[in-house]
Amino acid sequence: MAHVTLMSGPERRRRWSADEQREILMAAFSPGAVVADVARQYEVATSLIYKWRREVLAARDDGGFVPAVVVDGASDVGPAADRGPAIVIELPHGARVTISADTPAALVTATLRALR
Structure with a gap:
């Protein structure tokens, strides 16, 4: 009906x-x-x-857009440095997110959406 x-x-x-x-x-x-x-x-x-x-x-x-900063010698990146290239995202309040090359795409997507 x-x-x-x-x-x-x-x-x-x-x-x-x-x-x-x-x-x-x-x-x-x-x-x-x-x-x-x-x-x-x-x-x-x-x-x-x-x-x-x-x-x-x-x-x-x-x-x-946010500016991208290329840093030579990423020695302060931490444990992800030995896994190959990484993306380091520095947030305004001082927090830092490191995404290594072997991170699953679903995890990267979820992380970036959460940061948005």
């Missing part, structure tokens, strides 16, 4: 608070979730969920 929502009054569009949007996005893009199913559950269009996601991602992305 079809589901029909009758809206009365002057306002035809529903308003979603930032908390509601965040809750819906978390549900829609959690592992194993199907966006269409979440959209039906919260009675929102799938296109609106994708629009909210684009807006969140655009706000997170400053669109700029």
Whole structure:
């Protein structure tokens, strides 16, 4: 049976608070979730969920590049130095992430996404 929502009054569009949007996005893009199913559950269009996601991602992305610094003699890199070439990422608060050449691609991807 079809589901029909009758809206009365002057306002035809529903308003979603930032908390509601965040809750819906978390549900829609959690592992194993199907966006269409979440959209039906919260009675929102799938296109609106994708629009909210684009807006969140655009706000997170400053669109700029960070400078790359090439350092000769990476003697202070640590234990990864004996495993071959590595990428060292220095974060503003002083933390350092070292990615060696033999690191699995899935781990590199997860690390870089977490740093973003």
